[in-house]
Amino acid sequence: MYLKEGCSLLLKIHKPTRPLVLSSNPNLVPSLNPKPQTEPTQPILKESEVFQRLKHEPQLGLALEYFRSISNSRAFKHTQLTYTAMIEKLGSQCEMDGVQYLMHQMKLEGVSCSEDLFISVVKAYRRAGLAEQALKVFYRIREFGCKPSVKIYNHLLDALLCENRFRMINPVYVNMKKDGMVPNVFTYNILLKALCKNDRVDGAHKLLVEMSKKGCCPDTVSYTTVVSALCRLGKVDEARELACKFEPNVAVYNALVNGLCKEFKFEEALVLLVEMADKGLDPNVITYSTVISSLSDMRNVESALAVLAKMFVRGCRPNIHTFTSLIKGYFMEGRVSEALDLWNRMVCEGFEPNVVAYTTVIHGLCSVGNMRKAISVLHEMQKKGCSPNVTTYSTLIDGFAKAGNLVRASETWNNMMDCGCRPNVIAYTCMVDVLCRKYMFNQAQCLLENMTAEGCPPNIVTFNTFIKGLCEGGEVDWAVKVLNKMRDNGSLPNITTYNELLYGLFKVNKFKEAFGLVREIHDKGLKLNLVTYNTILNGFCRAGMTNETMQVFGDMLKCGTKPDTITYNILIYFFCKQGRIESAIQLFNSTGAAKEWCPDVITYTSLLWGICSSIGLDEAMVYLHKMISEGICPNFGTWNVLVQCFFSSLGHLGPIYILDEILHDG
Numbered sequence: 320m321y322l323k324e325g326c327s328l329l330l331k332i333h334k335p336t337r338p339l340v341l342s343s344n345p346n347l348v349p350s351l352n353p354k355p356q357t358e359p360t361q362p363i364l365k366e367s368e369v370f371q372r373l374k375h376e377p378q379l380g381l382a383l384e385y386f387r388s389i390s391n392s393r394a395f396k397h398t399q400l401t402y403t404a405m406i407e408k409l410g411s412q413c414e415m416d417g418v419q420y421l422m423h424q425m426k427l428e429g430v431s432c433s434e435d436l437f438i439s440v441v442k443a444y445r446r447a448g449l450a451e452q453a454l455k456v457f458y459r460i461r462e463f464g465c466k467p468s469v470k471i472y473n474h475l476l477d478a479l480l481c482e483n484r485f486r487m488i489n490p491v492y493v494n495m496k497k498d499g500m501v502p503n504v505f506t507y508n509i510l511l512k513a514l515c516k517n518d519r520v521d522g523a524h525k526l527l528v529e530m531s532k533k534g535c536c537p538d539t540v541s542y543t544t545v546v547s548a549l550c551r552l553g554k555v556d557e558a559r560e561l562a563c564k565f566e567p568n569v570a571v572y573n574a575l576v577n578g579l580c581k582e583f584k585f586e587e588a589l590v591l592l593v594e595m596a597d598k599g600l601d602p603n604v605i606t607y608s609t610v611i612s613s614l615s616d617m618r619n620v621e622s623a624l625a626v627l628a629k630m631f632v633r634g635c636r637p638n639i640h641t642f643t644s645l646i647k648g649y650f651m652e653g654r655v656s657e658a659l660d661l662w663n664r665m666v667c668e669g670f671e672p673n674v675v676a677y678t679t680v681i682h683g684l685c686s687v688g689n690m691r692k693a694i695s696v697l698h699e700m701q702k703k704g705c706s707p708n709v710t711t712y713s714t715l716i717d718g719f720a721k722a723g724n725l726v727r728a729s730e731t732w733n734n735m736m737d738c739g740c741r742p743n744v745i746a747y748t749c750m751v752d753v754l755c756r757k758y759m760f761n762q763a764q765c766l767l768e769n770m771t772a773e774g775c776p777p778n779i780v781t782f783n784t785f786i787k788g789l790c791e792g793g794e795v796d797w798a799v800k801v802l803n804k805m806r807d808n809g810s811l812p813n814i815t816t817y818n819e820l821l822y823g824l825f826k827v828n829k830f831k832e833a834f835g836l837v838r839e840i841h842d843k844g845l846k847l848n849l850v851t852y853n854t855i856l857n858g859f860c861r862a863g864m865t866n867e868t869m870q871v872f873g874d875m876l877k878c879g880t881k882p883d884t885i886t887y888n889i890l891i892y893f894f895c896k897q898g899r900i901e902s903a904i905q906l907f908n909s910t911g912a913a914k915e916w917c918p919d920v921i922t923y924t925s926l927l928w929g930i931c932s933s934i935g936l937d938e939a940m941v942y943l944h945k946m947i948s949e950g951i952c953p954n955f956g957t958w959n960v961l962v963q964c965f966f967s968s969l970g971h972l973g974p975i976y977i978l979d980e981i982l983h984d985g
Contacts, residue, residue: 426463604641728749923943
């Protein structure tokens with residue numbers, strides 16, 4: 320096993336324990352070794368000195384030690400200001416136990432909590448992902464000598480929005496109005512974001528009206544939030560209608576451009592750029608980069624470059640995101656050298672690559688199998704002080720997995736762990752994939768178990784990756800057990816899960832179990848996709864079930880699933896195997912004429928095999944010439960079929976003729 324033992328696969332991070340913060344009141348802390356009270360030997364400290372020391376101490380442990388040491392002395396009694404400094408420092412590192420302890424100490428000592436300090440506490444809970452706990456503390460706000468304010472309510476609502484605690488937001492808003500607080504534009508904007516985030520755009524419209532009626536004019540953020548939500552939901556026309564009701568601004572236009580690009584309406588997006596100029600608004604780097612990114616994603620780099628040229632003409636300087644989008648587009652089109660040339664030019668012109676840019680280049684290199692260069696870019700990235708993130712490492716692991724290089728994939732995994740980068744479900748799934756490719760199924764299963772233990776449970780993609788690996792490795796019974804475990808754990812298998820299992824079961828001729836899965840798919844009401852139909856067709860053909868095969872094909876057409884080349888290859892081979900060569904030729908000719916699919920070398924080889932077996936060499940040569948005329952080059956299997964047929968025939972000119980064909984066509 321190449322993976323490091325123990326911690327490399329155990330992701331639990333043990334936080335270093337913090338020393339307990341003692342009370343600043345010596346009378347509240349029992350001493351283990353009571354000593355007679357004497358006059359303090361150290362000088363009286365000033366509040367400003369303590370505050371500055373706490374604020375500028377970079378190490379939390381040392382700051383805590385200092386805070387505790389002066390708490391037990393008579394040289395200084397902590398104030399609201401020093402408590403605020405220490406609480407903010409703890410909150411910045413999500414040490415919420417320490418924050419709660421100090422809040423309690425403040426209450427015991429009668430030190431009141433200011434509005435700013437309470438906001439700091441709420442922000443700390445938000446940072447730690449504990450919005451509900453922030454709400455509980457808020458309900459006790461008066462215990463800490465602080466009164467609710469609009470500002471505090473806004474930060475609380477924002478914390479709830481950050482975790483999308485939608486059901487909690489409205490009661491807090493209602494409570495805010497009961498407290499006599501008048502919502503301001505920040506309050507409304509948070510509520511608008513909450514509504515739009517949950518696709519309640521109609522409610523957001525009503526809230527815009529309510530704002531205006533109450534004398535709180537919506538600002539750019541208000542309108543941009545709603546316009547962006549409408550565009551995200553594909554309601555670009557409604558978004559444009561709303562945008563016409565107020566003074567246009569660049570942010571709203573950017574949202575509209577983004578919405579049009581997502582619907583691939585690039586011409587309309589470019590028209591908007593002209594419209595902006597007509598209204599005296601200069602498209603900014605975000606506007607242009609949005610269009611360039613969308614065109615690049617559609618593998619239309621030439622058009623993206625034209626937009627870049629227009630961007631330069633308008634005097635708008637591109638940013639790192641602009642170039643990263645173009646580089647990604649080049650890689651997607653397979654234009655690797657041009658992608659690297661642009662990358663080098665970008666760096667030479669002083670653009671500092673960020674983690675997204677580096678990861679994009681690494682992903683592009685991995686996609687073409689150039690792992691050596693990908694690792695070189697990783698080293699350059701680290702040398703420049705840009706730390707790889709989990710996406711960077713996942714990309715490399717996936718690249719090594721596809722290259723079948725377990726050793727380097729494992730090294731990348733271990734480097735990720737050594738750097739303190741916590742794997743996510745994508746990284747785990749990539750590692751499961753590489754283990755399965757090397758038939759290390761026990762290790763892959765251990766990895767899945769570790770995922771659950773470390774609070775990063777496998778998702779459906781992880782399970783499907785494992786099941787696929789098992790089926791391709793002939794461990795179909797094991798794959799079925801994984802399916803049963805998924806059901807027991809409440810993970811619902813999807814159609815991809817069943818596709819992989821059906822492939823595995825048909826591959827080892829376990830027809831009974833496969834037919835049972837087909838019934839289960841229908842019972843669950845899952846929609847069959849093209850892969851499902853092809854897998855079932857292939858399985859039924861292997862089982863020689865003619866009627867069932869044609870029924871599945873009929874259902875496929877009835878449901879509107881368009882057959883592809885694989886579908887027709889399966890059926891043509893099936894007809895030829897059964898000696899029904901006329902049905903095979905009829906299927907080939909009828910579908911080929913309709914141009915619904917493109918026959919490939921497998922199609923012709925199957926058909927030639929059937930014709931040679933049932934009709935004869937003359938008819939086979941007709942289809943051979945047709946194959947060559949269509950630019951499809953016969954492979955070894957094709958020639959092998961024809962040579963065998965010629966040698967099995969009675970004539971002696973056959974082998975010479977076919978040899979002539981081979982030499983002629985290379």
